[in-house]
Amino acid sequence: MPIEIPDVVIDRLPLYYRLLSRLDSEGRSVVSSQELGEELGVTPAQIRKDLSYFGRFGKQGRGYSVPRLLDELKAILGLDGRWKVVVIGIGRLGRAIASYPGFEGQGFDIIALYDASSGLVGTEIEGQRVKDVATLEADLKKTAVDIGIVAVPGEHAQDVVDTLVDAGVHAILNYTPNRVQTPPNVEVRHINPVLFLQSMTYHLKQRRGG
Amino acid sequence: MPIEIPDVVIDRLPLYYRLLSRLDSEGRSVVSSQELGEELGVTPAQIRKDLSYFGRFGKQGRGYSVPRLLDELKAILGLDGRWKVVVIGIGRLGRAIASYPGFEGQGFDIIALYDASSGLVGTEIEGQRVKDVATLEADLKKTAVDIGIVAVPGEHAQDVVDTLVDAGVHAILNYTPNRVQTPPNVEVRHINPVLFLQSMTYHLKQRRGG
DNA sequence: AAGTGTGAACAAGTTCACAGCC
DNA sequence: GGCTGTGAACTTGTTCACACTT
Numbered sequence: 001m002p003i004e005i006p007d008v009v010i011d012r013l014p015l016y017y018r019l020l021s022r023l024d025s026e027g028r029s030v031v032s033s034q035e036l037g038e039e040l041g042v043t044p045a046q047i048r049k050d051l052s053y054f055g056r057f058g059k060q061g062r063g064y065s066v067p068r069l070l071d072e073l074k075a076i077l078g079l080d081g082r083w084k085v086v087v088i089g090i091g092r093l094g095r096a097i098a099s100y101p102g103f104e105g106q107g108f109d110i111i112a113l114y115d116a117s118s119g120l121v122g123t124e125i126e127g128q129r130v131k132d133v134a135t136l137e138a139d140l141k142k143t144a145v146d147i148g149i150v151a152v153p154g155e156h157a158q159d160v161v162d163t164l165v166d167a168g169v170h171a172i173l174n175y176t177p178n179r180v181q182t183p184p185n186v187e188v189r190h191i192n193p194v195l196f197l198q199s200m201t202y203h204l205k206q207r208r209g210g
Numbered sequence: 211m212p213i214e215i216p217d218v219v220i221d222r223l224p225l226y227y228r229l230l231s232r233l234d235s236e237g238r239s240v241v242s243s244q245e246l247g248e249e250l251g252v253t254p255a256q257i258r259k260d261l262s263y264f265g266r267f268g269k270q271g272r273g274y275s276v277p278r279l280l281d282e283l284k285a286i287l288g289l290d291g292r293w294k295v296v297v298i299g300i301g302r303l304g305r306a307i308a309s310y311p312g313f314e315g316q317g318f319d320i321i322a323l324y325d326a327s328s329g330l331v332g333t334e335i336e337g338q339r340v341k342d343v344a345t346l347e348a349d350l351k352k353t354a355v356d357i358g359i360v361a362v363p364g365e366h367a368q369d370v371v372d373t374l375v376d377a378g379v380h381a382i383l384n385y386t387p388n389r390v391q392t393p394p395n396v397e398v399r400h401i402n403p404v405l406f407l408q409s410m411t412y413h414l415k416q417r418r419g420g
Numbered sequence: 421a422a423g424t425g426t427g428a429a430c431a432a433g434t435t436c437a438c439a440g441c442c
Numbered sequence: 443g444g445c446t447g448t449g450a451a452c453t454t455g456t457t458c459a460c461a462c463t464t
Binding site: 085194 | 225227228287288289295302303305307309312357381383391395397399401403405406408412413415
């Protein structure tokens with residue numbers, strides 16, 4: 001790996017991957033950066049530059065082979081294997097996550113669900129018995145997990161994340177509104193719809209002649 | 211306001227706002243950019259620069275008045291009023307959204323829920339009668355709505371968004387995995403957890419010595 | 421003729437560093 | 443003494459434009 005690849009580039013690859021999956025399923029065999037860009041609202045130059053960090057996948061005068069590029073991206077993103085995921089916090093949101101059909105099909109296996117409420121522990125959700133979060137630490141020591149999805153009440157987010165990180169989980173998707181602290185070798189993504197709404201209201205206000 | 215304010219700055223303001231709310235509720239009266247930065251994982255210089263786009267809210271030698279800055283941000287982001295929101299698509303995800311307690315408290319009123327399924331239309335969710343999406347267009351003409359949250363199956367996302375945009379909705383939060391096309395004067399935010407997982411797997415793969 | 425790959429030019433965003441004020 | 447506000451320096455990211463390949 002000669003030069004460092006910017007994080008923004010990595011963040012765009014899944015977008016390309018998703019579009020190529022669709023094109024592939026529609027039977028398209030070749031596509032240009034121009035067309036990819038139009039579909040995604042990105043400049044063709046950016047797509048070419050992004051891909052060029054990883055290799056030379058296109059053919060001059062023709063474009064990119066859809067199945068070829070799809071395969072390359074799959075390998076780059078590590079989507080050619082399966083990843084073990086646990087969900088902690090099985091309230092309404094956690095249940096929606098646990099039953100979201102988009103994970104399984106993309107290589108993410110939800111192998112366990114955890115909650116703290118005695119009313120929920122032991123019940124079945126999507127064919128999984130909900131386990132007591134008190135057993136999380138011990139379970140992680142027995143079975144390595146790749147990704148933790150945190151959907152507990154905000155005030156418990158940091159505790160749960162600490163448990164995950166201490167047990168060697170290096171990727172966390174945090175659905176709580178609280179930011180969490182992690183060591184630099186842990187990837188964290190925050191999903192907080194309120195922040196999105198609040199940045200949109202700024203723009204709405206502007207339009208109104210604010 | 212002489213110069214144009216970068217979008218990245220706007221996107222950070224809700225983060226500051228949230229932290230200040232917390233500090234305010236804890237009774238803190240003054241805070242420095244240093245401390246804000248530590249809490250949020252951002253440099254103090256960036257916070258000062260961001261705020262300086264909107265005014266001079268701090269006092270040299272002391273820092274920022276927490277209630278004052280909170281109020282300023284509230285006004286800047288338009289959070290001093292209430293915003294009308296509709297949710298379209300009341301599956302598991304839509305239901306989780308409709309019952310998410312974080313919206314109401316932040317000035318977002320979910321005034322209607324819509325779904326296409328005859329099994330759902332007419333039922334009660336969180337004290338709201340679910341309406342038929344076929345009536346959405348007419349309803350929007352009668353009652354102006356600020357923000358549309360879209361949680362329908364992906365293949366219907368563009369249709370729903372078109373209906374919203376045609377009726378004058380200028381802010382859309384899209385929970386479907388499909389990107390949607392909108393005119394430039396419409397704000398759209400996409401929430402797609404799979405994209406986050408896929409960018410994290412890239413980094414996980416690197417750690418493993420990929 | 422069409423479309424990639426890429427160095428170079430450019431634009432955007434971040435951090436520095438310090439004058440100025442409390 | 444401490445901390446803001448802000449031009450200037452720097453860094454990062456994007457777009458241009460064209461040589462090159464099919």
